[in-house]
Amino acid sequence: MAHTELEDFLILRDLDEPISEAELDAAAEQSGETLRTLRAEGVGITWVDSEVMTNDEGQVTGTFxxxxxxDEDAVREHAERAGLPATRISRRGSPLDGE
Structure with a gap:
């Protein structure tokens, strides 16, 4: 992996149609395989966490x-190779203090 400082990015993945939990699991597996491939190619990228969005019926409608x-290009390359949407990619700012 390059000796580049890694930055935090947040990715909104809106889905055109809801998917099942099984389809979400398959997408997560494909994402992980793609991450391993990119890192083997020297791209600096790692997954931190994801939050799942659902509709009133509990169907998966997207993720954060x-x-x-x-860099942002690495995030875009991951999404393209994994076949995942990247509706919006933003640098992560400082968390809000909710208290």
Missing amino acids: CHYRAE
Whole structure:
């Protein structure tokens, strides 16, 4: 992996149609395989966590994902290779203090 400082990125993945939990699990597996491939190629990228969005019926409608990456291009490359939407990619700012 390059010796580049990794930055925090938040990715909104809106889905055109709701998917099942099994389809979400398959997408997560594909994402992990793609991350391993990119890192083997020297790209600085790692997954931190994801939050799942659902509709009133409990169907998965998208995710918010947190990645650490060398740049936005690495995040876009991951999404394209994994076949995942990247509706919006933003640098992560400082968390809000909710108290």
